Every structure is written in structure tokens, then in C-alpha cells.
Ligand SMILES: Nc1ncnc2c1ncn2[C@@H]1O[C@H](COP(=O)(O)OP(=O)(O)O)[C@@H](O)[C@H]1O
């Protein structure tokens with residue numbers, strides 16, 4: 010469980026982004042975070058694993074305060090994997106090494122086991138034939154699937170995804186969303202910032218609608234798309250559909 014309490018994030022005195030967010034993410038559920046650009050979605054999920062440091066408030070993962078100076082951030086990021094819009098692969102490493110690297114460095118696995126595990130994980134995302142390629146030889150959809158395999162290698166409890174398909178064309182979007190959909194049934198907690206309304210509708214257990222640095226609404230997809238609670242959400246939906 011991730012418990013967020015009174016989270017504020019200011020980038021400066023003038024740029025105050027997150028405004029008193031309190032929310033609890035339950036284990037094993039899939040959350041889609043939607044909302045207009047600039048509303049603070051990226052800032053919010055980056056605060057969850059301390060890629061951005063909250064200005065105030067607390068984030069707790071399994072009873073451990075994430076944003077405390079004594080917290081081991083490597084451990085936290087092992088538990089909370091992240092997938093970015095622009096993949097962030099290591100360009101000088103082939104695909105299998107991209108996945109094996111953290112298994113050796115972070116999990117302390119020996120090389121043979123790490124590569125064996127990497128190849129298995131890449132098989133799970135449909136990339137068995139690509140393990141020897143370098144990132145520049147892959148399509149965007151393939152790159153993103155490598156990034157997902159790499160995040161899963163840490164056996165995280167939580168997978169954070171920040172617009173994982175927004176750099177992809179529709180066909181590649183479909184293949185990446187299929188992988189994420191498969192993961193949503195595995196007990197992993199997923200928090201996915203997305204503009205893909207069909208994904209939000211079909212896969213998410215809950216939709217969080219964010220606007221101007223706040224979670225305006227949390228609903229099931231059914232409630233959200235048929236009977237949103239707030240005018241702001243209704244307006245957003247009508248602009249999206
Ligand atoms: N590193 C940063 N420094 C200053 N301002 C930032 C930074 N990152 C984001 N912002 C600002 O914070 C606001 C929210 O941005 P962001 O969290 O990226 O929103 P979203 O992901 O919903 O589009 C925007 O006004 C953006 O310009």
C-alpha cells in the first residue's frame with residue numbers, strides 16, 4: 010500500500026505544483042491517472058519514488074516513509090519500478106544487458122543467472138528474437154517493452170508508468186498496452202499516467218483525475234465515464250472523446 014498524506018511540491022516560490030494531495034493506493038490494483046497537460050501528473054508519480062523530492066507531506070510504502078532522509082532510496086526504487094515516456098534505455102548496452110545490468114548491480118546476481126533471467130523476462134514481453142539488438146535497432150514499442158522488462162527484473166511491488174505510449178504510433182501503442190494489461194492481473198500495483206482513454210476504461214480499477222495539482226476525483230472507470238462527480242472531470246471527458 011502506498012499512502013500519500015498532505016503532499017505538496019513547489020519547484021520554486023512561484024511554481025507551486027502539488028497542493029495537499031492525500032490518497033491511498035491499494036495493493037494489486039491498477040490506477041490510471043488522467044488529466045490535462047501541466048496538471049502535475051508527472052510531478053506526482055515522480056514524487057512517489059523520490060525522483061522529485063516533495064516539499065512537504067509524507068509518502069509511505071509498506072509502513073516505511075519514502076521521503077525521509079534515512080530511507081534507502083535504492084531499496085525504495087527496487088520496490089517501485091518506473092517506465093518513462095522516452096524509454097531511458099542504456100544506448101551502449103544490448104537489450105539483454107539493459108535488463109541484466111541491474112540484476113547484477115542491484116540484486117547482486119551472477120552474470121550467468123542475470124542473463125538467463127533477462128532473456129526469460131524479455132520472452133515474457135515478446136522480445137525473444139531481439140535480445141542481442143541495441144536500442145537504436147528497435148522500434149519504439151520494442152524499446153518500451155525492454156524498459157518494462159527491465160523494471161520487472163527488480164520484482165517491484167509497484168510499477169509507475171508516465172505516459173508509456175505517448176511517443177508511440179498506434180500499432181506500437183497497442184502492443185505496449187497489451188503487455189501492461191497482462192501485468193494488471195499479476196498482483197502488481199500499477200499507476201499509469203495515460204491519455205489512452207480505452208486503456209483507462211478497460212484495464213484500470215480506478216481512474217484518478219488530476220487537475221491543477223490536485224486529485225479532483227477517484228472513481229471506477231464505469232462511474233467516471235458515465236457519471237463523473239465533478240464538472241471539471243465531465244468537461245475533460247467531453248474534450249477527450
Ligand atoms: N523541474 C521542473 N522545474 C520547474 N517547473 C516544473 C518542473 N517540472 C514540471 N514543472 C512545472 O510543473 C507543472 C506540472 O508539470 P507536470 O507534473 O509535468 O504536469 P503533467 O505531467 O500533468 O503535464 C507545469 O507547470 C510544469 O511546467
Ligand SMILES: [Mg+2]
Nearest residue numbers: 050051052172
Ligand atoms: Mg507529464
